[in-house]
Amino acid sequence: MTTTGTDTTPGPRALARQRRRASAARFWRRYRAHRSGLLGLAALALAALAALCAPLLAGPDASGVTDAPGRPLEGPSARFPFGTDRFGRDLLDLVVWGARVSLLVGLLAAVLSVAIGTLIGVTAGHFRGWYATVMMRITDWFLVMPTLVLAIALATVMSRSLTTVVVAIGVTTWPTTARLVRAQTLAVETRPYIERARALGGGHGHIMSRHVLPNVMPLVLAQTTLIISSAILAEATLAFLGLGDPTVVSWGGLLQDAREAGAVSSGHWGYLVPPGVAIAAVALAFTLCGRAVEAVLNPRLGVAR
Structure with missing residues (x-):
């Protein structure tokens, strides 16, 4: 018996x-129906672009204190749109540079938190x-303890570094993910x-990795986008406290510098407003994206316009 043609x-x-x-394609088509999600995505794209292009936009020496271009605590002007800090550095350049650290720490801390929560949740x-009983009791203990207090305690006993901040946030914010x-x-x-x-002989590893994990990944994705905003706020809080x-x-570090310089009592609001607005805007953008992703993956939530 012969066959003709080729098997396509x-x-x-x-x-x-x-x-x-x-x-x-189906996910993107549904995501575009959420205007708030598109707004958040546009804001995140702008922040990410500024962070990636910081050496070009602000210059490689923008954070140096030895060759500051202005006088300390100058007000906003054509040369310095946001004014200067207590060392005479351009605040606009510092806000652009701060985006790199704040976004990086927020992403890494959120990934660590979601990884821990997913591992415990799936196995339990x-x-x-x-x-499961032991893991859930540990989870409940972390849930009732103030997350910020635990993060401060970890950041205090460990060395002051970005790794410490990431670990302090990541290991204290996973319980919600584990429960979900x-x-x-x-x-x-x-x-x-x-x-x-x-019945076909699938082991625990096969069932969890090939059947359970793919079905919980949409929930994990939505939870990740929501946790990133909390991680950015936590990083700013730890930096503001000097940890x-x-x-x-970073944006939190700029707020801490403004506090030490007495910006509030001296009326230099331009020192406080730019990093504070940047933190609030990025946290809100991640929250909008997370809500949109959650609505796409769970149609029962409806379309949020």
């Missing part, structure tokens, strides 16, 4: 790529028994294909 049926990998592209929902992921894992574990996987890395420029 795509292979498994090609089909998987097609499904991923179709899923991404899968194994149950005494392990465990609930989703319990729901996924009741589905028929999980029983079929067990950040003093050798780098």
Whole structure:
């Protein structure tokens, strides 16, 4: 028996790529229906662009105190739109440089927090028994303890660096993610294909990695975007309290410098407003994006215009 022509049926990998592209296109089409999400995404793109281009926009020596271009605590002017700090540095350049540290710390801390919460949530929902009981009691303990107090305690006993700030935020903000992921894992574990996987000899690792984790990833993605805003605010708080890395420029560090310089009592509001507005704007942008992603992944929430 002979066949004519060529077989144009795509292979498994090609089909998987097609499904991923179709899923991404469907996600973007639904995301565009959320105007607040598009506004937040545009603000984040602008902040990320400023952070990436900081050496070009502000210059490589913008944070140096030896060759400051102006006088200390100058008011806003054509030369210095935001004024100068207590060392005579251009505040606009410092705000641009601060975006690099604040965004980086927020992203890394959120990734660490979500990773810990996802690991505990998935394993506690899968194994149950005494392990789930112990993990959930630990989670409850972290939930009732003030997150900021725990982060301050960790940042105090560890060395002052960006790594310390990331760890302090990451290891104190995971309980909410763990609770949400465990609930989703319990729901996924009741589905028929999980029983079929067990009947066919699928082990714990196979079930968690190939069946449970892909089903909880949409929730993890939405939770990540929401946690980033909290992580940025926490980083700013720690830096404002003097627990950040003093050798780098961040938005929270600028607020701490303004406090030490007596900007409030002397009426130099231009020292406080730019970094404060930057923190609030980026945190709000991440929150808007997170709410939009959550609404796309959970259609029951409806379309938020």
